[in-house]
Amino acid sequence: MSFSGKVKPTGLRRRPLSIFITMALMPPMPVAAQEMASTQLNQIVVEGDWLGTPDKKAVKTYTGARNVVDSEQLHERGALNLEDALRQVPGVQVLDETGTGILPNIGVRGLNPLRSERVQLLVDGYPVAIGPYTNVGVSLFPVTLPSLEAVDVVRGGAAVHYGPNNVGGVLNLITKPIPNTFEQTLRERLLIAEGSGHVLTDTYYRAGGFVTDNLGLQFQANLQKGNGFRDHSDTEVQNYILDVDYFADDINEFKAQLQYYDVTADLPGALSPAAYEDNRNRSQRPYDSYDADMWRANLTWIHTPDDSLEFQWRNFAHRADRTFFFGQDLTSGGNWANPEAAASHVADSPRTFHVYGTEPRVTKQLGNHTLMLGGRYVREEVEFDVNRLTLADGSYNDTVRDWDFTTNAYAAYISDTISLLDERLTLTPGIRYEAVRTDYRDENSGALSDNHASEWLPGLTVGLQATDEVFLFANAQRSLVPVQTAQVIREGSVANETAWNYELGARWQPYSNLEATATVFRIDYQDQIQYNKAQNRYENLGETRQQGLELEGRWSPMTGLELGLGYTFLDSEQLSGDNIGKELPNAPRHQASADAVYRTGLWSASATALYAGNSFSDAANTVNEDGMGSVGELPSYTLVNTRLGRDFPLDNGMILNVGVGVNNLLDDEAYFRGVDVSPVGRVPMPGRTYVLEGQLNF
Template sequence: MSFAGKVNNVAAGFRRRPLSVLVSLALMPAMPLAAEEVATSQLEQVVVEGDWLGTPSKENAKTYTGARNVVESEELHERAALNLEDALRQVPGVQVLDETGTGILPNIGVRGLNPLRSERVQMLVDGYPIAIGPYTNVGVSLFPVTLPSLEAVDMVRGGAAVHYGPNNVGGVLNLVTKPIPNEMEQTLRERLLIADGTGHVMTDTYYRVGGFVTDNLGLQFQANLQKGNGFRDHSDTEVQSYIFDVDYFLDDINELKAQLQYYDVTADLPGALSPAAYEADRTQSQRSRDGYDADMWRASLTWIHTPSDDLEFQWRNFAHDADRTFFFGQDLTSGGNWADPEGTASHVADSPRLFKVYGTEPRVTKQLGNHTLMLGGRYVREEVDFDVNRLELATGNYTSVREWDFATDAYAAYVSDTVRFMDDRLAITPGIRYEEVRTDYQDAISGAVSDNHATEWLPGLTLGLQATDDVFLFANAQRSLVPVQTAQVIREGDVANETAWNYELGARWQLTDNLEASATLFRIDYEDQIVYNSTALIYENLGETRQQGIELEGRWQATQELALGMGYTLLDTEQLTGDYQGNELPNAPRHHVSADATYEVGPWTASANALYVSESFSDAANTVDETANGSAGELPAYTLVNSRLGRDIPLGNDMMLNVGLGVNNLLDEDYYFRGVDVSPVGRLPAPGRTYMLEGQLSF
């Protein structure tokens, strides 16, 4: 096949059939189709990269052997979402705590796991780890992703631990950036966010140009600039993100894919409020000295070698050089909590973190009869400078409080074997992952040194059965590891390597051509779950905990114009050992109900979505009555409603303009959470009503 033919096939989704997704091809719903229709349907499931998850599409998710939701680009555009966190609210089992409204510091939790800094979900961008320290700094305190650059969001809650580790107790969140198009095309988007009440404005400018410039070379450039103020005082924010992609076919069996990104953010952080200040004006700030500054260079390079139809080799490499600093006021003179919002700052601290990370991961997939074998390994090197400095405002003295250096070498190896039976309707995949993490620590001030060494075997088993043409059943069990984090070392308290067992049992039904439903039972048995006590400023080992529940979801294409969806999660959490035995876990609401509707007629699209989240606790002690400074207490239930109206306007010469008006938090719901990073005491207000004006020109 010529390169031109290959490139054309890429655009149509027919490039090749990676072995790692043969299972999902075999387990596609066996609808009554003609032979040629079956072949076409199978080819549409093909993905460019031969990884375990396969194509991030709704169709592929239907036969995945675990709970999985894919939010595609059109939905991201129509949900009237402020940011990525907002776009994920409709996914069953996902808890979002929106700290800024700008998306720069996401707080995403899954199935009762702590959402603060998204610490318990493995975040990937195009399959590469995005955590600033993939092993020892899994909290997302630097998030180089903006919503306009994404093609899809793939939330995999089970069945992926063998192939993606180690921090995946809550699953794998793969953020898929926009691919290089077949033909040269450009996109220009401008968006205005206007906060109701304060009138603060945030501009969001996005530009993309890309395509195949020759038969075998594709290039793409994306730029996203965000500037303005969030919904609160002291929230000035500026973001720059530039992404350059290359896709090069050396010949018919070798392909190179590369991406280079520069991301920079500077922001004032309004922080938490005391209960009294919150009731007086939730848009004010009592933390005038808090801020955030970060930048990152990211690079990835993948070689894909396919010498035959039954063998594929990938060699994935990634690296980043990052620098992030929080600035925060401290009251070290009054004897109270240093982070009391109503306190007067005596000092301003800064906590710079410098990260240099490199990773390499070769993997090979081989088909042998009804077996599909996948074998891979990974090495990651992390070098971290972990400093804290303090400025005394009265004297101007600037001192170094901590100068800690960490060096981590992490090794992983994994193998899985997918065996297909019953005319490919049944697939069973046993697998195992080995993780070894060695971290050396040195205190440059005191001279103290120590090391931490963790090794774990992490087995997993997935099963998928196409029981009938309309019913797909799945089950899985997996074990995961979260190594000791550097942030845990710097404070007093109990720390340990965390391990957990995850279990799922689920089914998907195609009830009619226009109606589908799914149900998933899940359970997480956690050992040594570590949480941060924002009142005592220490990490606590809750010991064994349990999260279990059910996730229900349904979609109905009611008419050609109207589509409806609903979701429900019932979550039951319990601390099984320790001082808080019998209590619920923090930030783990019991009920999560979502609904959405989309109506399309001609060039117009109207959409609305609603979410209800029940009350929850903010601490392990399950404190109900709020403390005087707001450090603990029950968190309120809330209901969010978003809506958007958009119209496509053809301009001729293959140019299309889409204009839209949206309202986020239409009812101006008043709700909050607590315990965020450098402002852990008080109520952290979530965004109020926000108006959106946007226009996108594609040509």
């Protein structure tokens, strides 16, 4: 275990308590690494946190499968968006429906990637889901790629400290930190889709630094405007972030962030197979669109009264309003979502969320034990309406649905990191308790119902520095996903979901320029829920199992050249129900990646490649596609991205970086099945796209 940190501004004393806790909680490092760390301690201010520093050094001794996608990988590998940048991580699957990043579909280890609802998404450690307990699907994603410094992808070992909805792990998105001295960044980016010629502009500005010895301020603005790669994809995004970091004295620090995010977009939706073959860039959903905004705020107090105790109190709140508009055929008697059907009505489904959460956490050092004790309270208030416009006469019905949900969620957790064998071995037993109550009221009929969930979620992580070159880890943890709002409102048999996660792995670094990681994993899922697109209902698949192997290696054979390989083998199976013995949907058995980066002088060049094997799109594992494209096997695909960049030093220490890239170089025509308000048909992933960008740091 490690801790996050940053360089403290001149004039403030470093906090020896936090350094002491950091050394106690970190699994042991090789001697050389320890010597390097000891020379840097007087530069670091640390913050008690289980995941700790989101950098590749922390990954080496973390007691679970973990990757950090750093700033260079996010911004200098030709990725279209955050989803694209995550493709190289073992075990991660991405289905990109827009090319703009506004509605991500990220899955881990065979868990359904649609709307990223099977993984815990955090921003700077705070939950980003529109409803952290009852609406974990990311139907509003207030994140844009330029504002990110790194992404911490933790697939195992974090369930006790971060919950719920972490069966697939935790993705912590780290925004750009406040620099010690005043800095500005201006970036302009153009995405040009080859097939349609559409252009999306992406403008980013950042200014920040410590204005006094103890007060840091930063402002970020990101504006995106233009079209995605398909017809009917006009998109406009605004993202503004204000950060404050205040050191009241040597033992008290206050950090705050305020964000406003707004997006309006036309959604091209899914295509019938015939329409896809004719022109995959067209749209058959002329009435589908999306409008959303969110205010987010968080405040953290970090209190370090002495050398053996650290207290954090994290608070967060958001107000969000998101609406999907979608065409429906309600007169022909056919499937309303059939891409070939002409719409008779246009529905809109506004949801308004008010969410507040508070989470105190204490870390205490007692000999070779480091105790972490925390609690959480989250309240969600959700207004869920459905309205409908009749196209024939223009009449508008604003009482189709008028539902209210109120959720109160309580959690508490405790863990004890025990250091043994001269700190070469760490054992961390822990347990989390979750209690969730959701009350539902139909304002039209007056009907009332409620749902309760309470679970004890134990966990154990083990880390062993077997030699200076080999680190071994193992963990077992239990996770919970409460019944979701979208499941309550549709017919079908659903229940709260629980799962056991297991990992066994090793990291090997025989030389400074060569390293490798191997992880064996297994997920035993109880009551897993899947959405049946054809019948517009949720189904309880019962017990499922995902198990497999993740391999990763990196080698730098010469100065300036770095090579990487990754491979994931996945074996998924439904263990009960009508489809016992069959695979899970959207779960390719094989996935492989490769990348190469070369730097010389002021130039840099990179190439990345991803292969994803074929998979099924439904629980029944239907092979042959039907006429609507609602079911059928999904073909394998290969995506290749390239980028060439150069730095241009300017006067007064300014640096201009100019880059050109090609995304999906081979123009692979990958697709997946419908999602959300367009659940039937083929959804094309972006074709060949050209990237032109320039960034000025001054």
